[in-house]
Amino acid sequence: MVILKKCESYDFILVKEKVNEIFLESNLLDKINEKTNVFVKLNLVGPFDPSLGITTHPIVVKAVLEILSTKTKNIIIGDNPATRDQIATLKKCGIYEIIKEYDCKILEQTIFTKITNSNPIIYSEFEVSKQMIDADVLINLPKLKTHTLAYMTVAEKNFFGLIYGLNKSAWHVKANNPLHFGNAINDLYGALLESYKGKTIFHLCDGILGLEGEGPSSAGDAKYANALIASYDAISLDRVACELVKLDQNKIYITNIGQERGYGEGDLSKINIIGNQLNDFQDISFKAPKDSLSHIGLKFLKFKFLRNMILEHPKINKDKCIRCGECVKICPPKTMKIEKGQFPHLKNNQCIRCWCCAEVCPKNAIEKSKRPLIGKIILKGDK
Ligand code: SF4
Ligand code: SF4
Numbered sequence: 001m002v003i004l005k006k007c008e009s010y011d012f013i014l015v016k017e018k019v020n021e022i023f024l025e026s027n028l029l030d031k032i033n034e035k036t037n038v039f040v041k042l043n044l045v046g047p048f049d050p051s052l053g054i055t056t057h058p059i060v061v062k063a064v065l066e067i068l069s070t071k072t073k074n075i076i077i078g079d080n081p082a083t084r085d086q087i088a089t090l091k092k093c094g095i096y097e098i099i100k101e102y103d104c105k106i107l108e109q110t111i112f113t114k115i116t117n118s119n120p121i122i123y124s125e126f127e128v129s130k131q132m133i134d135a136d137v138l139i140n141l142p143k144l145k146t147h148t149l150a151y152m153t154v155a156e157k158n159f160f161g162l163i164y165g166l167n168k169s170a171w172h173v174k175a176n177n178p179l180h181f182g183n184a185i186n187d188l189y190g191a192l193l194e195s196y197k198g199k200t201i202f203h204l205c206d207g208i209l210g211l212e213g214e215g216p217s218s219a220g221d222a223k224y225a226n227a228l229i230a231s232y233d234a235i236s237l238d239r240v241a242c243e244l245v246k247l248d249q250n251k252i253y254i255t256n257i258g259q260e261r262g263y264g265e266g267d268l269s270k271i272n273i274i275g276n277q278l279n280d281f282q283d284i285s286f287k288a289p290k291d292s293l294s295h296i297g298l299k300f301l302k303f304k305f306l307r308n309m310i311l312e313h314p315k316i317n318k319d320k321c322i323r324c325g326e327c328v329k330i331c332p333p334k335t336m337k338i339e340k341g342q343f344p345h346l347k348n349n350q351c352i353r354c355w356c357c358a359e360v361c362p363k364n365a366i367e368k369s370k371r372p373l374i375g376k377i378i379l380k381g382d383k
Helices: 012-025 058-068 086-092 096-101 130-134 157-162 167-174 178-195 234-244 253-260 295-300 304-310 326-330 356-360 373-378
Strands: 002-006 038-041 075-078 112-116 125-129 137-140 143-147 151-153 200-213 220-231 273-275 314-316 366-368
Touching: 002 012, 002 234, 012 058, 012 200, 012 220, 012 273, 038 058, 038 130, 038 157, 058 075, 058 096, 058 200, 086 096, 112 130, 112 178, 125 130, 125 157, 125 178, 143 220, 151 157, 151 234, 157 178, 167 178, 167 356, 178 253, 178 295, 200 234, 220 234, 234 253, 304 373, 326 356
Parallel strands: 002 273, 038 075, 038 137, 137 200, 143 200
Antiparallel strands: 002 220, 112 125, 143 151, 200 220, 314 366
16 A cells, blocks of 8 residues: 655645644554654765755654654664765754754664575675664655666665665675666565564655656756655555656666565555545656666666676766765775875776766766767667
């Protein structure tokens, strides 16, 4: 079941009313009492102003905390931003003051635990933030965004934030083919489902203001989708989100892999949508990331040398770059280098096209090059 609510602004009274309806219709509040430990997982990809549509909006966080705090005082909240500085990121995202107002605890980023997937494809074991796992109820608050590597990032992909800061980079090196990466994310999601067996995971997507184009960070463009989308099933939520913004279901490969592996229901005809219906969002559509590939195209490109030959690569826009070096720090295969006072440069043939550099760039200075001619010919029709 997916609960869909039209919500056309971040007016606090309106958002609280919609969140309250969602919590009641899902019976989520029945699972929470004064002894319940709740973890609220944000999307805090980096320190960005809420108007950019990149991180969970502070008004959605405030509405959630206002309602939850009437049931329990045991609330921990946070994320593992790629840039690691969670407090600075919370402040820039407008959430820090709200956390203080409701007297919640902020995630301790130094305590870890291991979770395992008993049926893995790439990874079986994960070192993740312990407080996220020890809670009785995990409430996931993702954004509705496009994603240059993953095509879309909504509920399931938001759990990549269980992994601490730069440790995410190692993943990209091992799972450097997008389909491997999709399986690795599903390995993590499966491990999370196993560790929450008998407990509750609930997803509430802030899709009031989302991100289209080259998401999930400053290279994307903020766009209103006017939606709050909620479910106990991340796969169903992500499938509905894709339909709502009129993107291509064949390209949400993380969701499709999750459906194939039995982690949720991704068949739209089998998902019961309550509240508003998809046709209430007829005027909403998002631009896809440029030159995104279908599942079949990705299978064809499983070898790195093929991807190097025919795909676009990151390009530094020197008019925007402030030479901060954040892209260099995060680059998983260390193919980016920077000399003091210079612009970063990269070796294209070592790039694995994870787009982590674009994700952390504070100035939207990392762009996609044009696709090489040979790529345009070979991938003609796969757009
Ligand atoms: S240059 Fe950017 S896209 Fe290429 S591997 Fe490094 S971080 Fe990933
Ligand atoms: S490209 Fe972006 S992240 Fe990299 S040095 Fe320039 S401004 Fe910093």
